[in-house]
Amino acid sequence: MQRVTIVGSGFAALTAIKTLRSRDKSIDITVVSPKPEFHYLPGSIWIPSGLRKPEDLIIQLDSFFQRMRVNHHPAEATGLSDDGRILKTTEGEIENDGLIIASGGRFIKKLPGIENAITPCEGISATTRIRDRLRELDSGVIAIGFSGNPKEPSAMRGGPMFEFLFGIDRQLRLEGRRENFKLIFFTPAEKPGQRLGPKAVKGLIQEMEKRDIETHLGQKMVKFTATSIVMENHSFAADLILFMPGMTGNQWFDNTKLPRSPGGLIQADDHCRVEGMTNVYVAGDSGSFPGPDWMPKQAHMADLQAAAATKNLLSELKGEPPSETFKVELVCIVDSQTSGMLVARTEKRNIVMPNMAIFHWLKRLFEWWYIRQYR
Template identity: 65%
Template sequence: MHRITIVGSGFGALTAVNTLRESGLSADLTVVSPKAEFVYLPALIWVPSGLRTGDDLRINLKQFFKRTGVTHLAAEATGLTDGGRTLQTSAGPVANEGLIIASGGRFIKKLPGIEHAITPCEGIASAERIRDRVRAMEGGTIAMGFAGNPNEPSSMRGGPVFEFLFGMDQQLRKEGRRERFKLVFFTPAPNPGNRLGPKAVGSLLKEMARLGIETHLGHKLKGFTDRTVTTEGGTFDADLIIFMPGMTGNTWFDNTDLPRSPGGLLQADAQCRVPGFERVYVAGDAGSFPGPDWMPKQAHMADLQARAAARNLAAECMGREPRETYKVELLCIVDTNDRGMLVARNEKYNFVLPSMRLFHWMKRFFEWWYLRQYR
């Protein structure tokens, strides 16, 4: 019986659990995370409008772990020793014969005054803060933007900001309050959404213009106050700032000898292995993977990488060569609370389908379909 440890309880971690159980490998699985809980982050965009509540998105994993024969350790990873064979945690050391790190990334909070901005994808509490702030506002300027990791431009998550932005416009219109608010979108990128493809960039900017959303593009960010956003291109007022910084690795990576990318993530090869460490794999936002510069940091990609990592780890444990690789694919619906634009990209094609109600309902159906396995 092989002892395998998985760090995290997000998309990649849970996909790794399912994949290992499907592989036929006889293994004791231990999942290490602060809570036996999964938060469906893609639906945070619907919290400000009331389409979803925190309880809708917070899934108790106790029954799932029971069904899959997983031992959950309520703890935080703090380091790694013995060449990867001992995970150090806040609840003590955990020995393993195989390790999958799917603990997500960490937002870079170095900009002066960043405490005045809300980072929406940090979790349910952040989305609820946006909801409560907007409800209390009689009018004003709401500024939304994102930035990347200067040492690793691909380590960013800008897509949800578009959804919060368009969703806020639709929400305010539905409430009959849109004329009292100015919406401003800002980012250092001159072509925001470029990873979605050239057609998507044009479609997004055209839609912003149609809706009367102002843009402040291509200027490096300098900082925030409680009422302003400052860039190298100037300062503008904002009564509410919603900002997604670039991402880097977890702080506990500093207490390991694992190889790091220039942006602070765990280095991975095409099989999701961490080079130089036997039977240590990484999946999702925690890792830096070979691939095109548009490879996304999104749940779908984390699932694809976790599936490859788990299959390769199972193969190693059963004495086979790990040959599984992941497909590089961007698949998303840019939702606006009642409509959505479908964007798909891989190494063979890139297409954008215009916003329509069907795609909004597809996104909601996928949420139900995906979560039913964990409820």
């Protein structure tokens, strides 16, 4: 019986499990992650307003693992040996015939004073902190921004920050408190949202103007303090700072011979195969893949990469060359609590549809559909 080890229990990992089991009923699957849980982070944008509670988005995977006949190894990955055939973990070593790395990315937290900011995509607990801080504040300045990894153009996650920006604006209006707050959006990019496409940039800026959101664009951040953000040429006060830094690879990658991109991610080819290694694949935020510089780091892209990686690994295990590639596709709804803007981008098309209530409800419907398969 052939053995496949999957590192992680997020979007890419779960898609890999489903793809493996649908194509091979006998293969032995071991998943390595601290807990048998899936955190549906896209829904965390609704925690500050109370539309979602943490328990709505933390899915226990015991039943799913049982249905898929998965062995869960509760541990963290710490390294590799024997050219990837042995995964080292905090709870011992695991041998494999094939390895899929889907352990996500790590935020670059080198900016001085970054501990004064909340990074929403770090997890559900971060968004509950945002919820609690908003409840505590009677008035003040809320600053929301993001940056990237200069050595890895695709290693950023700006979309959720637009959602927190517009969502908090809408939440404060519904609560009758918006006039007590100044909202500021900041980023070193001169044209925020470029990876969503030129049409989206224009739409996002117009939306900020419409909502009376102040912008600070095109300047690098120097540091954060408990009460301010210091930019290259100026600074401004902030009572609550939400900031999404760029992403790099997991720290455990440093204890391996995995090939790395200039930005610190695992270098992969267009088949999601880790370069120079046999039967080792990567999907999602952990990897650096060939493609356009606007290639997204989002759940949909992770799913597409995981499906390709899994099919190629099964081919390799059969002695056949990998042939599956993945489509580079960005699809998202930039939600603002009661409405949303649809953005879709491929190498041939860029579609942007304005804020409409139907898109908010479609996003909620998709969440229900996606989560139910793992309950």
